[in-house]
Amino acid sequence: MAGRKITLIFSLVAIFSKGLTTVIQTQQTVLAAVGEDAEFSCQLLETKDVLQVTWQKISHDVETNVATFSKYFGQKVNTDFTVKFGFKYTGLQNCSIVIRNVTEQDEGCYRCLFNTYPEGSFIGRTCLQVYELHEPVVDVRESNSTEEWVVSCSATGRPAPTVTLSVSQQDLNFSQYNTVSVSNTNATFTVTTTAVLSGSRKHSTQVGCAARVLSAPHREVMVTIPDDDDDELDEKSGSNPRNLGIRISIILSCVALVVCIAAVIFVGYRTTCQSRTGPS
Ligand SMILES: *[C@@H]1O[C@H](CO)[C@@H](O)[C@H](O)[C@H]1NC(C)=O
Ligand SMILES: *[C@@H]1O[C@H](CO)[C@@H](O)[C@H](O)[C@H]1NC(C)=O
Ligand SMILES: *[C@@H]1O[C@H](CO)[C@@H](O)[C@H](O)[C@H]1NC(C)=O
Ligand SMILES: *[C@@H]1O[C@H](CO)[C@@H](O)[C@H](O)[C@H]1NC(C)=O
Ligand SMILES: *[C@@H]1O[C@H](CO)[C@@H](O)[C@H](O)[C@H]1NC(C)=O
Numbered sequence: 001m002a003g004r005k006i007t008l009i010f011s012l013v014a015i016f017s018k019g020l021t022t023v024i025q026t027q028q029t030v031l032a033a034v035g036e037d038a039e040f041s042c043q044l045l046e047t048k049d050v051l052q053v054t055w056q057k058i059s060h061d062v063e064t065n066v067a068t069f070s071k072y073f074g075q076k077v078n079t080d081f082t083v084k085f086g087f088k089y090t091g092l093q094n095c096s097i098v099i100r101n102v103t104e105q106d107e108g109c110y111r112c113l114f115n116t117y118p119e120g121s122f123i124g125r126t127c128l129q130v131y132e133l134h135e136p137v138v139d140v141r142e143s144n145s146t147e148e149w150v151v152s153c154s155a156t157g158r159p160a161p162t163v164t165l166s167v168s169q170q171d172l173n174f175s176q177y178n179t180v181s182v183s184n185t186n187a188t189f190t191v192t193t194t195a196v197l198s199g200s201r202k203h204s205t206q207v208g209c210a211a212r213v214l215s216a217p218h219r220e221v222m223v224t225i226p227d228d229d230d231d232e233l234d235e236k237s238g239s240n241p242r243n244l245g246i247r248i249s250i251i252l253s254c255v256a257l258v259v260c261i262a263a264v265i266f267v268g269y270r271t272t273c274q275s276r277t278g279p280s
Helices: 002-020 241-277
Strands: 024-026 029-033 038-044 050-059 062-070 074-077 085-089 094-099 108-116 120-133 137-142 148-158 162-167 173-183 189-198 205-212 219-225
Touching (some): 024 120, 029 038, 038 050, 038 085, 038 108, 038 120, 050 094, 062 094, 074 085, 137 219, 148 162, 148 205, 148 219, 162 173, 162 189, 189 205
Antiparallel strands (some): 024 038, 038 094, 050 062, 050 108, 062 074, 085 094, 108 120, 120 148, 148 189, 162 205, 173 189, 205 219
């Protein structure tokens, strides 16, 4: 009796250590954006007599079967998971599943079990990390000093994104950095970085803002600050004193033009009148 217990413990240890070694090739972490599909794959590197491949979701240390694949019963996704989960590739040595349209709730760890005979299960484990990252929004305002611009950039994401500003022209520098992070109700953060861009501009300049979360692809936006000569900055700021000046001069030129046309018409009218009345 004692002998059987000992062998049982030994075989459990053996299975456990096999599960930890690289018998199964899988991703340690899969990163997916909200709304994307995430794919997990497991490959049993040694050829074994696999009866079934089982996929489980681990939540609060409890494993729930999500889907199984076996030679006899084929693909089977458990009823609670049919909307979200599907098989991508099925094989008894190599199997992958896909989680569609991931949300925060799908975050966590998943296991693949290659149930073999007589050795038991070989287990692989992959964790899903879900992120959110929206395109940054850049705002450039001219400061009251002509050689300075106030650049601000906001990005929303989960976890809190890092926001970095860049400028294409080498003799322009950012200073007086200020970063504010605001947490939103849906667990995202809106991070706003503001800095003063100074130096003399020779040509039009590109200002970039990049937002990053984890190791996901970053999102970047570029805006152009035009040359001093063609001063009009593409932005909505009506309070900009220079833009206001340009607007006023455009309005004045229009008024002047209308007056001129009116004068020409009036003079023309008078001359036609005179030429009509003249000969009689
Ligand atoms: C196992 O699956 C992965 C992806 O699903 C694929 O890249 C790989 O070539 C497959 N390996 C074998 C031996 O079929
Ligand atoms: C993705 O999931 C969200 C939230 O559950 C849902 O509102 C949206 O309609 C889903 N999109 C698709 C394409 O299934
Ligand atoms: C811009 O003007 C404000 C108020 O008129 C002043 O407080 C601020 O110091 C000025 N900034 C620069 C850089 O001159
Ligand atoms: C979360 O909130 C932010 C800010 O309110 C919003 O921009 C974003 O779209 C929201 N995300 C989702 C998944 O609803
Ligand atoms: C900006 O930085 C460059 C390189 O560090 C430096 O040579 C230049 O003088 C700086 N310009 C200003 C306006 O501070």
